[in-house]
Amino acid sequence: xxxxxxxxxxxxxxxxxxxxxxxxxxxxxxxxxxxxxxxxxxxxxxxxxxxxxxxxxxxxxxxxxxxxxxxxxxxxxxxxxxxxxxxxxxxxxxxxxxxxxxxxxxxxxxxxxxxxxxxxxxxxxxxxxxxxxxxxxxxxxxxxxxxxxxxxxxxxxxxxxxxxxxxxxxxxxxxxxxxxxxxxxxxxxxxxxxxxxxxxxxxxxxxxxxxxxxxxxxxxxxxxxxxxxxxxxxxxxxxxxxxxxxxxxxxxxxxxxxxxxxxxxxxxxxxxxxxxxxxxxxxxxxxxxxxxxxxxxxxxxxxxxxxxxxxxxxxxxxxxxxxxxxxxxxxxxxxxxxxxxxxxxxxxxxxxxxxxxxxxxxxxxxxxxxxxxxxxxxxxxxxxxxxxxxxxxxxxxxxxxxxxxxxxxxxxxxxxxxxxxxxxxxxxxxxxxxxxxxxxxxxxxxxxxxxxxxxxxxxxxxxxxxxxxxxxxxxxxxxxxxxxxxxxxxxxxxxxxxxxxxxxxxxxxxxxxxxxxxxxxxxxxxxxxxxxxxxxxxxxxxxxxxxxxxxxxxxxxxxxxxxxxxxxxxxxxxxxxxxxxxxxxxxxxxxxxxxxxxxxxxxxxxxxxxxxxxxxxxxxxxxxxxxxxxxxx
Ligand SMILES: Nc1ncnc2c1ncn2[C@@H]1O[C@H](COP(=O)(O)OP(=O)(O)O)[C@@H](O)[C@H]1O
Ligand SMILES: [Mg+2]
Numbered sequence: 001x002x003x004x005x006x007x008x009x010x011x012x013x014x015x016x017x018x019x020x021x022x023x024x025x026x027x028x029x030x031x032x033x034x035x036x037x038x039x040x041x042x043x044x045x046x047x048x049x050x051x052x053x054x055x056x057x058x059x060x061x062x063x064x065x066x067x068x069x070x071x072x073x074x075x076x077x078x079x080x081x082x083x084x085x086x087x088x089x090x091x092x093x094x095x096x097x098x099x100x101x102x103x104x105x106x107x108x109x110x111x112x113x114x115x116x117x118x119x120x121x122x123x124x125x126x127x128x129x130x131x132x133x134x135x136x137x138x139x140x141x142x143x144x145x146x147x148x149x150x151x152x153x154x155x156x157x158x159x160x161x162x163x164x165x166x167x168x169x170x171x172x173x174x175x176x177x178x179x180x181x182x183x184x185x186x187x188x189x190x191x192x193x194x195x196x197x198x199x200x201x202x203x204x205x206x207x208x209x210x211x212x213x214x215x216x217x218x219x220x221x222x223x224x225x226x227x228x229x230x231x232x233x234x235x236x237x238x239x240x241x242x243x244x245x246x247x248x249x250x251x252x253x254x255x256x257x258x259x260x261x262x263x264x265x266x267x268x269x270x271x272x273x274x275x276x277x278x279x280x281x282x283x284x285x286x287x288x289x290x291x292x293x294x295x296x297x298x299x300x301x302x303x304x305x306x307x308x309x310x311x312x313x314x315x316x317x318x319x320x321x322x323x324x325x326x327x328x329x330x331x332x333x334x335x336x337x338x339x340x341x342x343x344x345x346x347x348x349x350x351x352x353x354x355x356x357x358x359x360x361x362x363x364x365x366x367x368x369x370x371x372x373x374x375x376x377x378x379x380x381x382x383x384x385x386x387x388x389x390x391x392x393x394x395x396x397x398x399x400x401x402x403x404x405x406x407x408x409x410x411x412x413x414x415x416x417x418x419x420x421x422x423x424x425x426x427x428x429x430x431x432x433x434x435x436x437x438x439x440x441x442x443x444x445x446x447x448x449x450x451x452x453x454x455x456x457x458x459x460x461x462x463x464x465x466x467x468x469x470x471x472x473x474x475x476x477x478x479x480x481x482x483x484x485x486x487x488x489x490x491x492x493x494x495x496x497x498x499x500x501x502x503x504x505x506x507x508x509x510x511x512x513x514x515x516x517x518x519x520x521x522x523x524x525x526x527x528x529x530x531x532x533x534x535x536x537x538x539x540x541x542x543x544x545x546x547x548x549x550x551x552x553x554x555x556x557x558x559x560x561x562x563x564x565x566x567x568x569x570x571x572x573x574x575x576x577x578x579x580x581x582x583x584x585x586x587x588x589x590x591x592x593x594x595x596x597x598x599x600x601x602x603x604x605x606x607x608x609x610x611x612x613x614x615x616x617x618x619x620x621x622x623x624x625x626x627x628x629x630x631x632x633x
Contacts, residue, residue, distance in 0.1 A: 102548035110254035116188035121152030128155035156210035167230030199253035216240035269495035272423040335445010354380035430455035448539035503551035508562035517570035518577035
């Protein structure tokens, strides 16, 4: 090796040792290569190639006669590309594609962060059988930087798990089970922390306590995005007055704006679909004139006295019972795909195909398992791992040809009509409420259930007086008769605030002919009117259109169920509206006739020579008659 080459090698070694990854350098070098196409192999390289070839040929017994001096094959495009091919860590992927996780703009980032933390808090509380109390605090730190603090009274998280839960993507407890829950992918909260880290450099701060006699664990965490592994900045044991629970603090670049798609709307919608939860919420904004520069010190370090803290807004729970605990189920054979079946066959601990079918799936009894084997012409005692590709295909076909019971439904925990109405009445001011729960159904082997509710506020009616400045008035005006209805979409009790147009719930609502039910509707759009319409899909696996979990995919079975539910609600609404129209008409007539009552009484008085007392009597009697006629209509 020449001295310069030696030096280079040494340098490269040093770089690697110094922590600058060798593979970081490679792609750049390779990237430069295509500028000089394959023919541009340097002389030195050629010579090196020749040397190697010579020594190779020397090793073989027979050198090829009168062989032309060997020339190194030019590098193929595939070889050049091979140098650039390497692992992509899931964190790097989502860092680049943060819009997939709901972090595409600063306003949405704030909402997504709150949503992910609140979803986790509610999931954890319900799983532990605790009535949830969740505090949501937003603190504006600079013009476009916020600190989000979510505290719950849940079961807490054991120390060893905290770093992975909050600083490793695709790590969670819900992905591998078939049971209804808000979270499913194991991305949510760690992605929020990663976004915070990327935009502000501040670590996610976690406090968690698992029991009254335990110490609380305090962590400051960052994600090593290259490895998708947690990096612990601080690890401490602290005193925390709370008996158990978790507190998550994330600082991120964000903007806050009231109104539609805001944190306020999200929490209110959450309170409707989760009437068993108490939310406490406050937002501390910087005083408008004194907004410091972006790099100004944080609130607590400021020398000016802190501004008066706003009061907590409380969404009080309307129900004291927790929803029924959904049970975990095994996959239903009709929802399984061939590749998945092959994988299960390879990994199972079952001794034979018959017991494999019985133990790995729901709704397959021992007798049905035997039936499937016979249908697939398979020996029931054959080892699952030995079932060859062809056999697994015939097994797959046999499974789908066998009639099976629908999957068990205790894996779902629907809100229920009573609770839905309680939530809606608590938060939306209206004159008519109704709810429909569809029977459970199945898409791709996954059980699901659709629930619907509506609140109709008659135009021109004053707001319910007893409600005072309730949550309904704070944030949630019913639309007017000339506006499109307000559609509240939910999946596993989580409000979906974005991508309304892409969601199959919206498509189903647009597909119903609302004119049949007394509402006006521009062609192919949402109907118009002072109506709040709520649609909830409960499922063990909600088919979201993307990881940001904002819209439901359009499976036919789901669309059909929503449509049937909407039609049922529509019929009930139309009965209410026509009764209301009749009442209004009768009222109008009565008011009109009442105008003439005093004149009639006066006329009678004059004709019959009655006194004032009799005149008053006549007026009262006529009015009572009118009232009675109204009641009879
Ligand atoms: N507040 C919390 N209390 C208890 N456990 C939590 C809490 N937040 C998160 N976890 C645990 O961390 C896991 C990962 O959360 P996340 O990244 O949001 O994924 P997912 O909710 O989709 O499973 C959850 O599955 C849950 O087991
Ligand atoms: Mg989650």
